Amino acid sequence: MTTVLVVHDVVLWRKALRCLLHHAGDSLNVLSCGREELRRAACDERPEVYVLDLDCPGSHSLLEELGTVRRPGPDGGHLVVLGRGDRPGALRTAAVAGARGYVDKYGGTDDLPAVVRKVADGGRYIDESLAFGLLQANEIPLSGRELGVLSLAAQGDSVACIARRLNLTNGTVRNYLAAAVRKSGGRNRSHAIRLAHEAGWI
Amino acid sequence: MTTVLVVHDVVLWRKALRCLLHHAGDSLNVLSCGREELRRAACDERPEVYVLDLDCPGSHSLLEELGTVRRPGPDGGHLVVLGRGDRPGALRTAAVAGARGYVDKYGGTDDLPAVVRKVADGGRYIDESLAFGLLQANEIPLSGRELGVLSLAAQGDSVACIARRLNLTNGTVRNYLAAAVRKSGGRNRSHAIRLAHEAGWI
Numbered sequence A, B: 001m002t003t004v005l006v007v008h009d010v011v012l013w014r015k016a017l018r019c020l021l022h023h024a025g026d027s028l029n030v031l032s033c034g035r036e037e038l039r040r041a042a043c044d045e046r047p048e049v050y051v052l053d054l055d056c057p058g059s060h061s062l063l064e065e066l067g068t069v070r071r072p073g074p075d076g077g078h079l080v081v082l083g084r085g086d087r088p089g090a091l092r093t094a095a096v097a098g099a100r101g102y103v104d105k106y107g108g109t110d111d112l113p114a115v116v117r118k119v120a121d122g123g124r125y126i127d128e129s130l131a132f133g134l135l136q137a138n139e140i141p142l143s144g145r146e147l148g149v150l151s152l153a154a155q156g157d158s159v160a161c162i163a164r165r166l167n168l169t170n171g172t173v174r175n176y177l178a179a180a181v182r183k184s185g186g187r188n189r190s191h192a193i194r195l196a197h198e199a200g201w202i
Helices: A011-022 A033-047 A059-069 A088-096 A111-118 A128-137 A144-155 A159-166 A169-185 A189-198 B011-022 B035-045 B059-067 B088-096 B112-120 B128-137 B144-154 B157-165 B168-185 B188-198
Strands: A002-007 A028-033 A048-054 A078-083 A101-104 B002-007 B028-033 B049-053 B078-083 B102-103
Touching: A002 A011, A002 A111, A002 B157, A011 A028, A011 A048, A028 A033, A028 A111, A028 A169, A028 B102, A033 A059, A048 A111, A048 B188, A059 A088, A078 A088, A088 A128, A088 A144, A088 B188, A101 A111, A101 A128, A101 A189, A101 B011, A111 A144, A111 B128, A111 B157, A144 A159, A144 A169, A144 A189, B002 B011, B002 B035, B002 B112, B011 B028, B011 B049, B011 B112, B028 B112, B035 B059, B049 B059, B049 B088, B049 B112, B059 B088, B059 B157, B078 B088, B088 B102, B088 B128, B088 B144, B102 B112, B102 B128, B144 B157, B144 B168, B144 B188, B157 B168, B168 B188
Parallel strands: A002 A028, A002 A048, A048 A078, A078 A101, B002 B028, B002 B049, B049 B078, B078 B102
Antiparallel strands: none
């Protein structure tokens, strides 16, 4: 029996994904939670596989949070992400976070439960469309931290708020933002956010 | 046996919603399609209930399209929408389109299949959180057409492209856009789009 934890902001998608995984056979014990409950659920349930949607707002920082939450070592739980080919930035952050399964929400594999089982058994899976997205990700000039900080700024978080969430000082956050603006070729912060959105980096 | 058609851009959510509705009992025959197949599916399958996510890009124009696709009369198929309280504009467009079921994706009813069955039987359902959103919708200064045109412009569609999609002349689209900019208090088109996004109108 493999314990799977579905992490999603939208309650309806949590329920629907749980249904999809649950009805695929007896071998998956499927739980779900929102971002706020992630730490507690990871601690209590010790899932073997996490399933995470890269389209959730703030998925960059959610992936970072998952990194601090998963138990260390190979048994700390594997990661399957649900993504799309036109958002290479999120795919790269997932790769850095050690994701082993990449499923295209827009028409990838027909069998998500099989991917979850494969990853639980130590295997890997990637939909072809996302593989191309990951190739593009190599061309993104911003570092993972710069993408993470910029994506939080894009949600309207203030410098102080971003600093608190990521355990950084205000000055460090300002430095990351300045680097993100410079490297993206933006005129200012909001221009950089627009360019990064258009390119699928955040 | 009630035939239900789930309309969604994201293939994974189509599958997951179909699973959720299918496993709730024997009384629902659940089909799904993307926007492009809507007309053919509506014609071939004659669904009694349509389920539509208001967060799909271009949901304003999708609701208009659904209006032209549904057969006339009370047996033309009822509409259940999946929405959120902070997007009153989409809720208003759904109300204008005659939606009879309103389910909050962020934690509304636990029983979507029951809502679908109720609406199929001629009933109505609304989650409390969405009812408040609908109240706010009355305060939106833009007309439904202006919202629809502005939401297509927000996706990056050109005036000529919007005109083709909505069967309007280029001049009419420009007039709607000008009215949308004026009524929203925006300085120009992109400022109006930003204001409309922030207010949850589109």
